[in-house]
Amino acid sequence: xxxxxxxxxxxxxxxxxxxxxxxxxxxxxxxxxxxxxxxxxxxxxxxxxxxxxxxxxxxxxxxxxxxxxxxxxxxxxxxxxxxxxxxxxxxxxxxxxxxxxxxxxxxxxxxxxxxxxxxxxxxxxxxxxxxxxxxx
Numbered sequence: 396x397x398x399x400x401x402x403x404x405x406x407x408x409x410x411x412x413x414x415x416x417x418x419x420x421x422x423x424x425x426x427x428x429x430x431x432x433x434x435x436x437x438x439x440x441x442x443x444x445x446x447x448x449x450x451x452x453x454x455x456x457x458x459x460x461x462x463x464x465x466x467x468x469x470x471x472x473x474x475x476x477x478x479x480x481x482x483x484x485x486x487x488x489x490x491x492x493x494x495x496x497x498x499x500x501x502x503x504x505x506x507x508x509x510x511x512x513x514x515x516x517x518x519x520x521x522x523x524x525x526x527x528x529x530x531x
Contacts, residue, residue: 423480424483424525426473426481427469427526428471431466431469432494432516432518432519433465433519434466436489439519477497478497478499485517494517494518496516497516498514499513
C-alpha cells in the first residue's frame with residue numbers, strides 16, 4: 396500500500412512539473428506599434444479611415460481623437476509600458492478583437508521616490524494588430 400502512495404505522489408510531482416514546462420513555451424500577445432485601441436469596432440474603422448485621409452499629420456490626428464476619448468494610439472512607448480499578460484482577448488467580432496491590457500506609468504517625484512500608476516485599458520483593435528510574444 397505504501398508503494399502505491401509513493402508512486403502516486405511521484406507521479407503527481409512529475410506530471411505537475413511537466414505542466415509547468417508546457418506553460419514556459421506559451422505565447423502571449425501584445426499590440427503592434429502603430430495600432431489603434433478604440434471603444435467600439437465602428438470607432439476603429441473610423442480611426443483607420445481618418446488615418447488614411449490625413450497620413451501626413453499623424454500627431455494632430457492622435458491629439459484630436461484622444462481628446463474625444465474614443466481612441467488611443469499605441470506607439471512604441473505605450474507598447475513598452477504594457478505589463479504581462481499583455482493583451483488578453485475578451486471577444487471577437489469579424490476581424491476585430493476586444494482586448495484588455497494593463498499599462499504601467501512611472502513618475503519620479505524625488506531622488507528616491509517614485510509614483511507608479513497602473514491603468515487597465517479595454518478596447519477594440521484589428522486581430523492583425525496582435526503579435527505573439529514568447530515567455531522566457
